Amino acid sequence: MAIPTNIKHVRTINRPGITLCIAREGESERVFTGSSDAKVYALDMAQEKPEAVAYEGHASYVTGVAVAGKHIVSGGYDRKLIWRETDGGKLVRTVDAHEKWIRAVVASPDGSLIASVADDMVCKLWNAESGDLIRELRGHEQLTPHHFPSMLFTCAFSRDGKYLATADKPGHVVVWDVASGEQAAAFDSPEHYTWDPRQRRHSIGGVRSLAFSPDGERLAVGGIAKIGNVDHLDGKALVHSFDWRKAERTFALEHPRHKGLVNELRYTADGEGLLAAGGSGGGFFFWLDAKENKPLGDEDAKMHVHGVACGEGFAKVYAAGHNGVAVWEMTA
Amino acid sequence: MAYRRPYRMAVVLALLPLVLAGVSASRAVGVEPPAADAAVERVIDHYLDAGLVERQTPPATQTADETLVRRLALDLIGRIPAAVEVRDYLADESPEKRAALVDRWLGSPEYVEHQATMFNAMIADGEGDLKTYLQAALAENRSWDQVFREIVLADRSGDAGRDAQDFLRRRVRDIDVLANDVSVAFFGVNITCAKCHDHPLVDDWKQDHFYGMKSFFSRTFETGGFVGEREYGQIKFTNTTGTEREAKLMFLTGVVIDEPQRDEPSKDERKREDERLKELAKKKEPPPPPEFSRRAQLVETALAEGQRAMFARAIVNRLWYQYFGQGLVMPLDQMHSANPSPHPELLDALADDLISHGYDLRRLVRGIVMSQAYSRDSRWEGDQRPDAEAFAVAQPKPLTPTQMARSMSLATADTESLASVDDADERAKRIASLAKTQNADLFEQPGVDFQISANEALLLSNSERIEKNYLSGGLVKQLAKIEDARELVTRAVWSVLSRAPSEEEIELLEGYVSTREDRREQACGQLVWALLASSEFRFNH
Amino acid sequence: MTRAGHHRLCGSDVHRRAFLGAAAAGAAALVGDVTGIRILSQPALASELRRNDRRCILLWLAGGASQLETWDPKPGRPTGGPFLDIGTSVPGVRISELMPKMAANLHRHTAIIRSLNTGNGDHGGGSELMMRGRGREGGLAYPDLGAMLARELGQADSQVPDYVSFYSETEGRNFSRLSAGFLGSRYNPIELTDKMALPDVERLESIGELDHRERADLRALWSKRFARGRDVSAVSSHNVAYERVRGLMASDKLFDISTESQATRDKYGPTQFGEQALIARRLVEAGVPFVRVARAWWDSHGQNFETHQELTPELDHVMNALLDDLAERGMLENTLVVTLAEFGRTPNINASLGRDHFARAWSSTLSGCGVKAGSVYGRTDDDGQHVADGEIGAGELFATIFQALGIDHEKEYHVGARPIPLVNPGIVPVEEVLA
Incomplete structure (x- = not known):
């Protein structure tokens, strides 16, 4: 299977505020987004002018949304997880899930589990159906090496659902055995974190995205390369890949053209290609040859892409970004 | 601008017998003012002496020759004199020796260098650097009106980046600042007070004057590192009653310049102009000069007969301040009718002399330093020290950063090799090279009412840089080799303070060294330090 | 207002x-x-005395x-x-x-x-x-x-x-x-x-404590002789600056927080x-x-x-x-x-x-x-x-x-x-x- 490196913009639905995350219901054209206005929206992208149905309930930015079975689960900076029915949006439950901002919410591939990560540096596993807390995964430091509160930005399941990876601001990555809750591996990818000890004395960056290869052997880690001026997201988009069982880095790529955070990573089904999306002032999509460690096609995304949703293929890629929701078409 | 006030000759004559104690007969107040072509120093002494008579203040005595040589050296060539230079002067029996020394130093490369440093601080005032340009101008004694012309017209004939343009280029982003800085530097007036309302100090300055001055520069802009001027553009302002007015092209004296009517360009014309300018900037070529230059009008107007007194008086006052430590008008940027000089006739006479001698600054400087007023002692023996503006006694002036650095360097250098050099020019060159400017950045540029900071005292007291550069080699090593304590301390005082020590001083210093026989070289370093850090060294007195 | x-x-x-004319320029x-430095010789007002213990941290x-x-x-x-x-x-x-x-x-x-x-x-x-x-x-x-x-x-x-x-x-x-x-x-x-x-508050090793003090005394004596008859504020400020040196050197300890309790x-x-x-x-x-x-x-x-x-x-x-x-x-x-x-x-x-x-x-x-x-x-x-x-x-x-x-x-x-x-x-x- 060839890698779909032809990237084409189809359309953008402008939305007020900042659209921070997106999830797609199966292979349908129905998507759910989380926004800076504290709402979850349901949009039917099949329509010419999709109506955005708003679901209220959060009190701050909605930063994670996942679809699991019949439920949409959203999480936000208000520390809450909210379950709704995908059909009609009826509120199922609200859980005070974390002690600090929730940064990401993902569903396991079979839809049975929900994982949430937050700045309390804990990853929590939830029964997607009942909402019961199954397990707390603790393996990230509360503080950065420079004594500031750390942040746990991202998590991702392996395709078989056996493993879950989490990664934080200073670049610590943990792979968890989902069944036992034990750490299967842990390693560091510190190039994603920039600490300016002298000029400005604060930090920027962090690991923002993770993806297991379809065979589960490799783990891609996305973020931003070292930054000179930490006032700006002025570093090259950065992707690392690890043979995570050996904690060995198999490649590192600073994109030659695109700057900013890599907020999303997606492998093709055959594991040959790896899509990265993200941005700074503007945004980008770019493809990597996942085996050869080299950049393939790329495109300016016209907005800082905070999240993407796609199905098994890349014929329709939905992107959540600074000014709305965009539809992209990626073909070989 | 009325500077004149009645000259009360009768009073002067009546007081004459009372005050002549300190004024020698040869310089006595003449009944007649000096002739138009009289030597500048005679003009100066004539008017100042008359002022002293009027104030009933006898002046301080003339200072000792060694102090005079030190003062002249610091003022003219920017460093203390080497001991040998003072000794030569003392030994010289010629009645013309002062004039000969002044002329020698006025013609030296060190004079050009020092004056360029002083003028750069005075005109550029920390914003931009005209030093290289000024060096070239002063080396050929370029006339002051020409320097003014080149700066205001942004002349580019010097080396690239080191030309007269820099003054305008650095200020062109803010025309208010530019107009005011030109007024301060060349006309001795700060006009910002007239920006928001008519000038409260000066009845004859209105907002029109501020915006008039601004208008001369309103078409000036920067492109590709060049200063250019447009053909169009008017300034409007709202006066205190809220009425909008169009600024006239008005000089500070109130003269309004007629200019050809120019329509504002259309949007398209502007666009084309911008493109042309971008094109030129890319090629690193200057923008074309305008057919009608407002800045050229300013230069012509300011130097026109009937208008030019302001320009001439401003530089006279600046130079006077530099040499006397007190202007004929203070503050230097308040030379207007509401702030008259205590010596209006003198100021006018010097300005007239400058104009009639082609704005020759060296003539003016020579006159200043040849005057008896310049060579008065800085110590006042009476009860109440007279006001500085009477010029009855010399003002101790804090050394500038370069004077300080060069003097410290020379004072503590190994000067033994100088004795064997007979050729005067060669010796001057050697001395100049011993007076290094490095470390000038450690000291602050003195302004009016300058106060020396505790930072400086700490620096002198404890800095490794001072220790290493001035107290570890050269003079200190030489002194340590001198066995005779009397000879040692005498040499130290000559080297640092450019004079012979008194008996009392010798005893004091001998005492200091003799209690440190076990660490003689260190004692020499401490002795030199005490003299270097003394007020006597820190000031040009 | x-x-x-x-x-x-x-x-x-x-x-x-x-209006007072030239005579007032001196004033x-x-x-x-x-x-x-003239402030030194002026008696402080009562309100100023009270004010003297006021401080500000920005x-x-x-x-x-x-x-x-x-x-x-x-x-x-x-x-x-x-x-x-x-x-x-x-x-x-x-x-x-x-x-x-x-x-x-x-x-x-x-x-x-x-x-x-x-x-x-x-x-x-x-x-x-x-x-x-x-x-x-x-x-x-x-x-x-x-x-x-x-x-x-x-x-x-x-x-x-x-x-x-x-x-x-x-x-x-x-x-x-x-x-x-x-x-x-x-x-x-x-x-x-x-x-x-503070910069330059530590005595260099090359000079002993006593010599450091006595050369300062020598400097002060020499400068006082110079200042006689030269009562102008710039000259006084020079001596005041040196008079502050020893106090400032002693205030070095203020910057040492190791003396504070844990x-x-x-x-x-x-x-x-x-x-x-x-x-x-x-x-x-x-x-x-x-x-x-x-x-x-x-x-x-x-x-x-x-x-x-x-x-x-x-x-x-x-x-x-x-x-x-x-x-x-x-x-x-x-x-x-x-x-x-x-x-x-x-x-x-x-x-x-x-x-x-x-x-x-x-x-x-x-x-x-x-x-x-x-x-x-x-x-x-x-x-x-x-x-x-x-x-x-x-x-x-x-x-x-x-x-x-x-x-x-x-x-x-x-x-x-x-x-x-x-x-x-x-x-x-x-x-x-x-x-």
Whole structure:
């Protein structure tokens, strides 16, 4: 299977505020987004002018949304997880899930589990159906090496659902055995974190995205390369890949053209290609040859892409970004 | 601008017998003012002496020759004199020796260098650097009106980046600042007070004057590192009653310049102009000069007969301040009718002399330093020290950063090799090279009412840089080799303070060294330090 | 004061002097001298004596802290950002959730001003303006806040520094161009950057203690002989400067926090900002009238929220510790602690999730000496885009600071013949935040 490196913009639905995350219901054209206005929206992208149905309930930015079975689960900076029915949006439950901002919410591939990560540096596993807390995964430091509160930005399941990876601001990555809750591996990818000890004395960056290869052997880690001026997201988009069982880095790529955070990573089904999306002032999509460690096609995304949703293929890629929701078409 | 006030000759004559104690007969107040072509120093002494008579203040005595040589050296060539230079002067029996020394130093490369440093601080005032340009101008004694012309017209004939343009280029982003800085530097007036309302100090300055001055520069802009001027553009302002007015092209004296009517360009014309300018900037070529230059009008107007007194008086006052430590008008940027000089006739006479001698600054400087007023002692023996503006006694002036650095360097250098050099020019060159400017950045540029900071005292007291550069080699090593304590301390005082020590001083210093026989070289370093850090060294007195 | 006051700046006072003619010019020069050393010989007024123990610490949030992530949150608004607000110990007053410690203690010492409109969103221009209370105008080198307070609150012959400024980060260090301006270098700051100690206060090893003292005595003796008959202020200032050397050398220990108890050090925390705040407390305790502790660099054009997640809690902790420590020692009655920056940050959030420069509606705080604790002055509109109520500029803030410290903001310096008041004429303090 060839890698779909032809990237084409189809359309953008402008939305007020900042659209921070997106999830797609199966292979349908129905998507759910989380926004800076504290709402979850349901949009039917099949329509010419999709109506955005708003679901209220959060009190701050909605930063994670996942679809699991019949439920949409959203999480936000208000520390809450909210379950709704995908059909009609009826509120199922609200859980005070974390002690600090929730940064990401993902569903396991079979839809049975929900994982949430937050700045309390804990990853929590939830029964997607009942909402019961199954397990707390603790393996990230509360503080950065420079004594500031750390942040746990991202998590991702392996395709078989056996493993879950989490990664934080200073670049610590943990792979968890989902069944036992034990750490299967842990390693560091510190190039994603920039600490300016002298000029400005604060930090920027962090690991923002993770993806297991379809065979589960490799783990891609996305973020931003070292930054000179930490006032700006002025570093090259950065992707690392690890043979995570050996904690060995198999490649590192600073994109030659695109700057900013890599907020999303997606492998093709055959594991040959790896899509990265993200941005700074503007945004980008770019493809990597996942085996050869080299950049393939790329495109300016016209907005800082905070999240993407796609199905098994890349014929329709939905992107959540600074000014709305965009539809992209990626073909070989 | 009325500077004149009645000259009360009768009073002067009546007081004459009372005050002549300190004024020698040869310089006595003449009944007649000096002739138009009289030597500048005679003009100066004539008017100042008359002022002293009027104030009933006898002046301080003339200072000792060694102090005079030190003062002249610091003022003219920017460093203390080497001991040998003072000794030569003392030994010289010629009645013309002062004039000969002044002329020698006025013609030296060190004079050009020092004056360029002083003028750069005075005109550029920390914003931009005209030093290289000024060096070239002063080396050929370029006339002051020409320097003014080149700066205001942004002349580019010097080396690239080191030309007269820099003054305008650095200020062109803010025309208010530019107009005011030109007024301060060349006309001795700060006009910002007239920006928001008519000038409260000066009845004859209105907002029109501020915006008039601004208008001369309103078409000036920067492109590709060049200063250019447009053909169009008017300034409007709202006066205190809220009425909008169009600024006239008005000089500070109130003269309004007629200019050809120019329509504002259309949007398209502007666009084309911008493109042309971008094109030129890319090629690193200057923008074309305008057919009608407002800045050229300013230069012509300011130097026109009937208008030019302001320009001439401003530089006279600046130079006077530099040499006397007190202007004929203070503050230097308040030379207007509401702030008259205590010596209006003198100021006018010097300005007239400058104009009639082609704005020759060296003539003016020579006159200043040849005057008896310049060579008065800085110590006042009476009860109440007279006001500085009477010029009855010399003002101790804090050394500038370069004077300080060069003097410290020379004072503590190994000067033994100088004795064997007979050729005067060669010796001057050697001395100049011993007076290094490095470390000038450690000291602050003195302004009016300058106060020396505790930072400086700490620096002198404890800095490794001072220790290493001035107290570890050269003079200190030489002194340590001198066995005779009397000879040692005498040499130290000559080297640092450019004079012979008194008996009392010798005893004091001998005492200091003799209690440190076990660490003689260190004692020499401490002795030199005490003299270097003394007020006597820190000031040009 | 009305516009009539304005004319006093440039006008009537000098007019009168001008009428007196040349004879008065001498008097004008003498007035000019009050900024100089002559103050030594003038008997201090009773009010000035009382004022002598007043101090000020400025926490300078260089680069521009966001008012929305500190003192003036707008949760739930499109401009509000992700942080919530929290209630404070003052009923009805809410601040960013990033400042829980200050929230709990707000009623004790602190007043918030939420209505600054200062008009200059440039780092250089904004810093100059907010350190001086006025922009560059009138072709005058205005003194900054520290120099004015050193002049007003310090003692001419003080054995400790008058004005110390910490700025350890390199970014923006030179933007505020600290300077005593026309007050003269006597009041220039001692600026500390890399080392947390005064420069040149340690005796070099090459000279013994006794020799160091005796060569200074020799210098003093020689200089006194020179000064006889040369009674001018520049010469006296030279000797006063050297007289301060030994005191300043002894004050070196003020910068050594290892002599503080572990409990006190823990209170301030291990951060550089915390340690500098602790040194600031030691300095004011020893009589230093003004200390600026700059914490750079808040210029969060990208990732504003994550930057403030680091910097705001640090500010919250250090500021709270400092106020608490000063209060415990009974020093807060006489010490004013100010938080200020060159400007605030835009309510609009840019695509890099950053906020940009914004001088139109932002905040500052005053705590301690002369301040009405728990008061809040001014209000911005719902989205924080404009000041809705109580708009003030840099001048009013400075007048308020002076007033809080018992200094008449209408007091005038004289530059030559020009009277220059501490803040521009017509400007009044914000009485609402003054005790």
